Amino acid sequence: MKKLFIVANWKSYETNFEAIQWIAKFSDYNFATLNNKEIIVCPPFTVLSELATYIRKNKLPVRLGAQNVSPFPKGAHTGEVNAEEIKVLGDYVIIGHSERRNEFGEDDEMLKQKVNIAIENGLMPIFCVQGVETCIPEGVEIVAYEPVFAIGTGKPDTPENANDVIGKIKEINSVEYVLYGGSVTPENVDSFTSKKLIDGVLVGGASLDPDKFFKIIENS
Ligand code: PGA
DSSP states (O other): OOOEEEEEEOOSOOOHHHHHHHHHHHTTSOOTTOTTEEEEEEOOHHHHHHHHHHHHHTTOSEEEEESOOOSSOSSSOTTOOOHHHHHTTOSEEEEOOHHHHHHHOOOHHHHHHHHHHHHHTTOEEEEEESSTTSOOOTTOOEEEEOOGGGTTTSOOOOHHHHHHHHHHHHHHSOOSEEEEESSOOTTTHHHHHTSTTOOEEEESGGGGSHHHHHHHHHHO
8 A cells, every 4th residue: 555645734724722622623533544644734833832742642643744944044033933943843844835935935946945954954845836847956755736726726636637747746856755735625535646646635725624634534
């Protein structure tokens, strides 16, 4: 059975109270048969610490990640959260999401800096691309193909096209895993993860509901 990464991207949603409600509900599920699946939750920075404590205490098979990382090491960078700080709480970081590229002007150079500093600090980047042409910095092992037209629209790419694009990404770059992201639901997840070249999914909207997110994991 191939390894699958099932990643929740909570974006700018969930207060501490809501996050604890989410994880408490999620922890009721039976994870025993999900050995080949790496479950990764990427919440806002503000709830990482509380979730980390809960996951450790309840021995849940859930890994944590951040949705962003400072391109700088610790220092006088007001408002930034650096890789060393994130690594204390989680193992992954989403880098290059189209929302950050478009809303915050993150360019290839800055994304490369973020990837480098994440890797130096032992974080695994989940690097988002919108298609084959997006440049992927060296050292990235996990990529998420997320076509902009599919993000938050309820109109996912076709599994066939996603598999083709992911095949090309793997051909051109030396990346190990490529996930699909964009309007993934419990109903359509299997059509993506059953494709030979797709190594998992990055889930936005549907990951905010713990029942739906567990169904996505189960159905993948
Ligand atoms: P969506 O978002 O699942 O809500 O389409 C995916 C993403 O932006 O990572």
